[in-house]
Amino acid sequence: MKKQTPFLVSLLFVLLACQTVVPAVAPSVEQTEPPEVGTIPTEEPAQFPADPHAGAPGMGDSYYPNFGNGGYDALHYVLDITIKDVASSELEAVTTIEATATQDLMRFNLDFAGFNITSITVNDEAAQFERNAQELTIIPAQMLAEGEEFTVAVTYHGIPSPMISVALPFPTGWVAYENGIFVLSEPDGSASFYPVNDHPLDKATYTIIVTVPKPWEAAANGVLQSETDNGDSTTYTFTVRDPMASYLTTINVNDFEVETMVSPAGIPIRNYYATSLPDDINKPFARQGEMIDYFSELFGPYPFEVYGSLVMDTEFGAALENQTLSIFGIDMVSPNDLEESEAVVAHELAHQWFGDSISVADWSDIWLNEGFASYSEALWLEYDYGEEGVNEWVDYYYEDVKNYPEFYPPPGDPAPNDLFNGGVYIRGGLTLHALRLEVGDDAFFEIIRTYYDRYKYSNASTEDFIAVAEEVSGEDLEGFFDAWLYDEQLPELP
Numbered sequence: 001m002k003k004q005t006p007f008l009v010s011l012l013f014v015l016l017a018c019q020t021v022v023p024a025v026a027p028s029v030e031q032t033e034p035p036e037v038g039t040i041p042t043e044e045p046a047q048f049p050a051d052p053h054a055g056a057p058g059m060g061d062s063y064y065p066n067f068g069n070g071g072y073d074a075l076h077y078v079l080d081i082t083i084k085d086v087a088s089s090e091l092e093a094v095t096t097i098e099a100t101a102t103q104d105l106m107r108f109n110l111d112f113a114g115f116n117i118t119s120i121t122v123n124d125e126a127a128q129f130e131r132n133a134q135e136l137t138i139i140p141a142q143m144l145a146e147g148e149e150f151t152v153a154v155t156y157h158g159i160p161s162p163m164i165s166v167a168l169p170f171p172t173g174w175v176a177y178e179n180g181i182f183v184l185s186e187p188d189g190s191a192s193f194y195p196v197n198d199h200p201l202d203k204a205t206y207t208i209i210v211t212v213p214k215p216w217e218a219a220a221n222g223v224l225q226s227e228t229d230n231g232d233s234t235t236y237t238f239t240v241r242d243p244m245a246s247y248l249t250t251i252n253v254n255d256f257e258v259e260t261m262v263s264p265a266g267i268p269i270r271n272y273y274a275t276s277l278p279d280d281i282n283k284p285f286a287r288q289g290e291m292i293d294y295f296s297e298l299f300g301p302y303p304f305e306v307y308g309s310l311v312m313d314t315e316f317g318a319a320l321e322n323q324t325l326s327i328f329g330i331d332m333v334s335p336n337d338l339e340e341s342e343a344v345v346a347h348e349l350a351h352q353w354f355g356d357s358i359s360v361a362d363w364s365d366i367w368l369n370e371g372f373a374s375y376s377e378a379l380w381l382e383y384d385y386g387e388e389g390v391n392e393w394v395d396y397y398y399e400d401v402k403n404y405p406e407f408y409p410p411p412g413d414p415a416p417n418d419l420f421n422g423g424v425y426i427r428g429g430l431t432l433h434a435l436r437l438e439v440g441d442d443a444f445f446e447i448i449r450t451y452y453d454r455y456k457y458s459n460a461s462t463e464d465f466i467a468v469a470e471e472v473s474g475e476d477l478e479g480f481f482d483a484w485l486y487d488e489q490l491p492e493l494p
């Protein structure tokens with residue numbers, strides 16, 4: 001994710017475009033204020049008696065212990081969502097989940113907020129259920145045995161509401177606005193539109209079926225398999241064949257201009273631009289193919305079947321690396337400011353490796369996403385301008401972190417209520433550059449490639465990354481990482 005916070009974007013703007021510094025003020029009300037209608041505050045975790053046959057109501061994340069659930073492993077989701085009315089987002093849906101029980105289960109939980117649930121079945125038999133804030137507890141007619149594969153289907157209807165996450169003061173999840181709908185769910189917004197095991201530790205594949213009234217169009221993650229004309233509506237079916245963390249699920253509705261291209265090495269790209277946007281809105285995205293191939297050389301092969309970007313015709317103060325389809329608010333890119341815009345485009349693309357293919361094992365590891373994506377902005381400058389490009393980024397931000405430490409806390413343990421602070425981005429990125437200086441270019445890129453290869457399509461922790469760095473470099477890096485990730489004091493660059 002990239003938030004449009006003053007210290008990140010305005011300073012990058014200064015660095016790249018020699019513009020005036022925007023004073024560091026709190027983000028404007030429009031960017032942070034939740035929509036007025038029907039937002040769902042994150043509530044206290046549900047409490048359950050310790051029942052040996054009950055799946056845990058949380059995954060045990062060190063920051064957000066009630067995110068996700070225990071007792072099963074979700075394998076595949078089929079989201080079948082019929083939007084009856086785009087303006088209100090009134091919808092009817094069936095979410096079907098194939099999963100494996102990892103223990104005997106008399107009851108288990110999904111994360112789900114709002115809606116009226118019409119029925120729930122487990123293995124085609126009606127199941128009972130209870131709801132408590134975002135916890136949906138399902139009681140199947142028959143106990144599920146450890147190791148058993150089962151299917152749960154939840155039928156529901158209603159109007160989704162964006163949620164305010166405990167992790168950042170920002171509406172997340174399903175957001176309807178005057179020209180359409182977008183979905184931006186990091187870290188816990190997915191439960192605003194489908195029942196889910198909502199933690200990156202339980203990745204799954206997806207089929208996303210969206211029906212929208214004409215003349216609206218829909219765009220979601222993965223490969224568009226079919227588009228069916230139903231007369232007064234259109235059904236789009238997308239498949240996501242690589243495992244995906246739930247927060248990266250996205251469904252977007254608007255009238256879109258679709259642009260397709262192929263990277264020089266052959267990765268297909270499809271970009272969606274809201275048709276009300278100016279024709280040259282595609283300019284910041286023109287070099288994505290070159291970027292994909294360059295990052296593939298540096299990190300390892302591009303992880304997924306397809307890539308692309310989607311730009312909505314509204315400001316939402318953020319861009320998010322939804323798997324295979326990054327989404328941008330119109331305030332995040334400008335055809336008149338290509339270098340700054342390409343930095344954001346490179347950032348979201350780099351997340352496809354770091355964040356999407358390798359996901360965090362625990363939300364406290366968020367610098368593994370944002371530090372890597374931020375440093376990739378510097379790597380893109382290096383592609384264009386060589387050593388001078390990356391050094392300019394490093395010198396600028398090193399000074400900034402030194403001068404404004406309050407904006408850049410140590411990246412290793414960000415405050416749980418301010419997960420996406422400047423430190424995880426910029427000091428996280430500087431940590432990688434410091435590692436590069438410490439071990440040398442050859443070892444550094446070997447570390448990055450080894451780390452990526454070992455944890456792709458899976459999850460990794462900070463300890464996993466440090467272990468790879470030590471293994472590849474042959475150096476004891478404990479003191480180095482302690483200083484860069486956890487010390488209040490910003491270390492000297494090696």
Ligand SMILES: [Zn+2]
Binds near residue numbers: 347351369370
């Ligand atoms: Zn990011």
